Amino acid sequence: MLLAVTAGVTVPLTMVGVPSAALFAALVVGIALALLSWGPGRVPRPLGLAAQGTLGVYIGTMVQDDALAALGDDWAIVLGIGVSTLVLSVAAGALLGLRRDVTPLTGSLSLVAGGASGLVAIARELGGDDRVVAVLQYLRVGLITASMPVVVTLIYHADRSRPPVADPGQDPVAPWYLSVGMLVALVLVGSTFGRLIRLPGAGLLGPLALTVALEISGLSYGLSVPVVLVQAGYALIGWQAGLAFTRESLRAVGRLLPAAVALIVLLGVATAGLGVLLSRVADLTLLEGYLATSPGGVYAVLATAVETGSNVTFIIAAQVVRILLMLFAAPLLARAVVWAGARFGRQSRAITDANSDPIRVAD
Secondary structure, rough: OOOHHHHHHHHHHHOOOOOOOHHHHHHHHHHHHHHOEEEEEEEEEHHHHHHHHHHHHHHHHOOOOHHHHHHHHHHHHHHHHHHHHHHHHHHHHHOOOOOOOOOHHHHHHHHHHOOOHHHHHHHHHHHOOHHHHHHHHHHHHHHHHHHHHHHHOOOOOOOOOOOOOOOOOOOOEEEOHHHHHHHHHHHHHHHHHHOOOOOOHHHHHHHHHHHHHHHHHHHOOOOOOOOOHHHHHHHHHHHHHOOOOOOHHHHHHHHHHHHHHHHHHHHHHHHHHHHHHHHOOOOHHHHHHHHHOOOOOOOHHHHHHHOOOOOOHHHHHHHHHHHHHHHHHHHHHHHHHHHHHHHHOOOOOOOHHHHHHOOOOHH
């Protein structure tokens, strides 16, 4: 029933363009069945780790050596703006963490501006409450995606009648069986090596790091994760968070929403200001600067860039830098927040006791 209902909800959400529709559908369906006591108790850990690895490889295939080369001499300002976005999102999360019903770590992970699916996948392992992280991360993505057409039209006066930039052509794609074989090897080797070096979130970040290395070195041989496996990974991550909900935790998340919406809006305004700075330094239009620094909604960003004839290659490269920075900074963020909590003695009450066990990154 869980699988059938999730598939039935995913199809219409995909048709209307909801980002990561399978994850959002699985989250909503998982919450509904958990509250009705009709769903399974949890997602088996091996399946959760397999989903993390699949998403890690999928995100890694976004990195293209020629796309990153498009940053040229502007790579430093793009990286600096990515770090500034991280600092702003962590500050917003810290403000959210001042509330008694959410821990500072959960608040910070909930508003990190990038890699929503990846952060949800490893939130519990890092010590956060993945239910809160899932809801607020997709609230962020949803608000940014929904507001983008309005902002682009009313503020930047984008001309959607401009012809799209020429498609430079795509690299050859490996046969599905070769891609699946490479996927399995990357997940097994990456997650195993990640655990050996005590990398937090090794199930996702290990395969992600290996895939990025292959893409940059040109040794990926057209690796492409089959869509059905990506959707299955999204669904497992959504179920993992959704099935853990209770009526009490759902009410607690609802109390967070007004503050979270206000902080997400402030984050969007602040990153738009960074977009103005980028447009000045990198000789871009104001619209291109806005799209390159948008703190989420990467698929909407790409579609808008194509429709308005913007510099698609530069914009997607800047967005990839942002996503990778956020994902790899998350474990360091977890360590810093745990250290600060221990150092200054501030404790917040978690929404439930399910995620209150000591976390690996604090060992």
